[in-house]
Amino acid sequence: MDASLLHANAKKMVAPGKGLLAADESTASCEKRFAAVGVPCTEETRRAYRELIVVAPGIEEYVSGIIFYDETIRQSTKDGKRFPDVLLEKGMLPGIKVDTGAKDLALHAGEKITEGLDGLRERLAEYKTFGAAFAKWRAVITIGEGVPSEACIDANAEAMARYAALCQEADIVPIVEPEVLIDGDHSLEQCYQATLAIHKKLFEKLAEEGVHLEGAILKSSMVIAGTQAAKQSSVHEVAEATVRCLKENAPADLAGIVFLSGGQGDEQATAHLDAMNKTGALPWPLTFSYSRAIQNPVLKIWAADTHANTEKAQAALLFRAKMNSLAALGKYASEMESERPY
Ligand code: 5MM
Numbered sequence: 001m002d003a004s005l006l007h008a009n010a011k012k013m014v015a016p017g018k019g020l021l022a023a024d025e026s027t028a029s030c031e032k033r034f035a036a037v038g039v040p041c042t043e044e045t046r047r048a049y050r051e052l053i054v055v056a057p058g059i060e061e062y063v064s065g066i067i068f069y070d071e072t073i074r075q076s077t078k079d080g081k082r083f084p085d086v087l088l089e090k091g092m093l094p095g096i097k098v099d100t101g102a103k104d105l106a107l108h109a110g111e112k113i114t115e116g117l118d119g120l121r122e123r124l125a126e127y128k129t130f131g132a133a134f135a136k137w138r139a140v141i142t143i144g145e146g147v148p149s150e151a152c153i154d155a156n157a158e159a160m161a162r163y164a165a166l167c168q169e170a171d172i173v174p175i176v177e178p179e180v181l182i183d184g185d186h187s188l189e190q191c192y193q194a195t196l197a198i199h200k201k202l203f204e205k206l207a208e209e210g211v212h213l214e215g216a217i218l219k220s221s222m223v224i225a226g227t228q229a230a231k232q233s234s235v236h237e238v239a240e241a242t243v244r245c246l247k248e249n250a251p252a253d254l255a256g257i258v259f260l261s262g263g264q265g266d267e268q269a270t271a272h273l274d275a276m277n278k279t280g281a282l283p284w285p286l287t288f289s290y291s292r293a294i295q296n297p298v299l300k301i302w303a304a305d306t307h308a309n310t311e312k313a314q315a316a317l318l319f320r321a322k323m324n325s326l327a328a329l330g331k332y333a334s335e336m337e338s339e340r341p342y
Pocket of ligand 1: 022023024025026027028029030067101138179259260261262263289290291292293
């Protein structure tokens with residue numbers, strides 16, 4: 001393990017004013033997203049859409065790295081340049097989602113366990129040859145009657161820690177992503193407790209596995225009431241509760257914390273990140289690793305005319321990336337949205 005390389009890459013991923021773009025939708029997720037905007041989902045349409053993102057001029061100003069899916073990291077621009085090479089030339093880092101998805105947790109109805117440890121050492125070695133500098137593994141935690149269970153928390157934390165150790169052995173920065181789902185009618189306090197529980201167990205397991213935190217990134221969901229909750233959370237409540245929750249368990253030597261958007265509105269996700277970064281000095285950089293909250297307008301514009309709308313879609317991508325970059329610095333204001341090009 002080259003600790004200094006891991007540290008340097010992790011630092012680069014969360015450099016001031018920069019964040020990550022999650023473009024690691026599996027083919028099944030792509031099918032759903034493309035169907036929603038009326039675009040056929042083929043290997044070529046997925047490639048063309050991802051090319052638009054990867055080559056967007058100026059994206060490197062706001063985005064330090066892009067997370068790819070197995071198919072995507074192997075794809076190239078129409079001129080034949082591999083996507084990871086395009087990023088590397090622009091000074092960005094290619095990343096790769098390496099889990100193989102969340103499956104039903106046996107004997108625990110409604111709960112999931114993320115799989116993908118089998119053959120992971122070999123897969124990481126191959127991804128390294130494509131230039132992967134970091135990887136991502138997402139665990140799914142549901143809030144409900146009697147859940148998350150201890151078994152679910154324990155099994156997912158254990159898998160994430162084993163994945164993180166394998167990544168570091170391969171000199172790949174691990175992003176550990178326990179996503180507490182926003183779906184449901186749970187309160188902000190219930191989300192706080194579930195997030196606290198998975199983070200606590202995760203950091204215990206990472207320590208047990210000997211994972212070097214200066215070369216690792218936590219990708220967290222925000223502490224927020226469920227979408228069906230009678231009382232919705234304010235921006236201030238989300239920022240305050242999320243930062244408080246992170247301070248409880250996330251060690252100061254962790255390289256950084258990035259957030260998923262998890263189904264929040266595009267501007268809402270930006271406002272939450274900004275409010276967190278306005279709460280004062282924090283032990284770690286807090287930035288974005290959004291998929292939907294950045295890509296929603298991009299996909300919609302591109303889908304309206306996949307031949308003619310590339311530049312318009314890229315302008316939307318740059319705008320959302322810039323807003324989130326400002327939020328990562330605590331310098332965003334909702335009035336800035338009036339300048340959006342879509
Ligand atoms: C892109 O979505 C990722 C999961 O994809 P699959 O379900 O297709 O495997 C997901 O891990 C994503 O990277 C993060 O959750 C962030 O996405 P959002 O849309 O929540 O910001």
